[in-house]
Amino acid sequence: MIYLKREMDKNKTGHTRRDFIKRFTIWAAVFAGFMASISLLRQFVPRLTRYQKRFKIGRKNNFPVNTFTFLADRKLFIYRDHEGIRAVSAVCTHLGCIIEKSDEGFQCPCHGSRYNKDGEVISGAAVKDLPWYSLHKDVDGQIVVDQGRLVDPDQKLYL
Ligand code: FES
Structure with a gap:
């Protein structure tokens, strides 16, 4: 019964809704990790800016x-x-x-x-x-x- 339901969910390319949700979740996690990395790196920006404010x-x-x-x-x-x-x-x-x-x-x-x-x-x-x-x-x-x-x-x- 479950097998039949899964077969019914397949679209023309052979992907199920479950496959889509799995891929979407993985990409959302990758994106969230990327955004967290950027916010972590931003804490170093003021130091770089301050360094550029020194000149001879x-x-x-x-x-x-x-x-x-x-x-x-x-x-x-x-x-x-x-x-x-x-x-x-x-x-x-x-x-x-x-x-x-x-x-x-x-x-x-x-x-x-x-x-x-x-x-x-x-x-x-x-x-x-x-x-x-x-x-x-x-x-x-x-x-x-x-x-x-x-x-x-x-x-x-x-x-
Ligand atoms: S810019 Fe307004 S007084 Fe100098």
Whole structure:
């Protein structure tokens, strides 16, 4: 009786409904395993991203003393004085325009936000201060910016 029922379930290609359900279950398990693997691997993505936020900007002599040097490709201002060097973001904290140097510090050409020399908001649409980034010297003597680590405005890499 069971044999007859199974024979009746076969379609034109000779597959039964049971075969279909078995294959479907196997493929669903494979898919679920694949998705679980992806979510497991995603936990490493922030570390990779952070690693990419470190980059070399050259040696101290690239930066004149008592001057903010704009690095357009990195969207950064590098400030060097007689003691050391610091790095501040050139991206406005309002909507992301590139800020410009001004007499009092920095200003944004988009909506007029103004920051002092420490990157603190003076006026305008921005409400967050500019972030300063950690710096260190690599073994080859080049300065490395780590945009994954924020520091206080007065913290510098002593040279
Ligand atoms: S983007 Fe700078 S003030 Fe709006």
